[in-house]
Amino acid sequence: xxxxxxxxKKRLEFxxxxxxxxxxIWANQAFTDGGFRWNSKSLSIQNVGGLLKMAVPLGDYLVxxxxxxxxxxxAKFVREYRVD
Numbered sequence: 001x002x003x004x005x006x007x008x009k010k011r012l013e014f015x016x017x018x019x020x021x022x023x024x025i026w027a028n029q030a031f032t033d034g035g036f037r038w039n040s041k042s043l044s045i046q047n048v049g050g051l052l053k054m055a056v057p058l059g060d061y062l063v064x065x066x067x068x069x070x071x072x073x074x075a076k077f078v079r080e081y082r083v084d
Contacts, residue, residue: 001013001014001024001083002014002083003077003081003084004081005063005080006082007080010065012064013063014063014064015027015062015064016059016060017056017059018058018059026064030045034046039055041058042057042058043058060073060074060077061073061074061081063077063081
């Protein structure tokens with residue numbers, strides 16, 4: 001899925017971190033490569049897409065610009081992005 005960043009006007013791919021929704025290709029590849037792993041209430045990320053060892057809570061968003069990932073809390077995503 002894609003969203004428009006309201007300040008920069010860039011169209012970026014995103015994924016809302018949930019265990020049971022469709023994932024983009026880059027997220028599936030990260031699970032396959034071992035960079036993404038599920039914890040009980042979060043997604044554990046280890047050295048994938050420019051991010052180093054962090055946990056992203058369920059319901060938050062990962063925004064991908066083609067090179068780097070950015071974790072965005074749900075409230076900030078709603079405020080700063082518009083889904084295409």
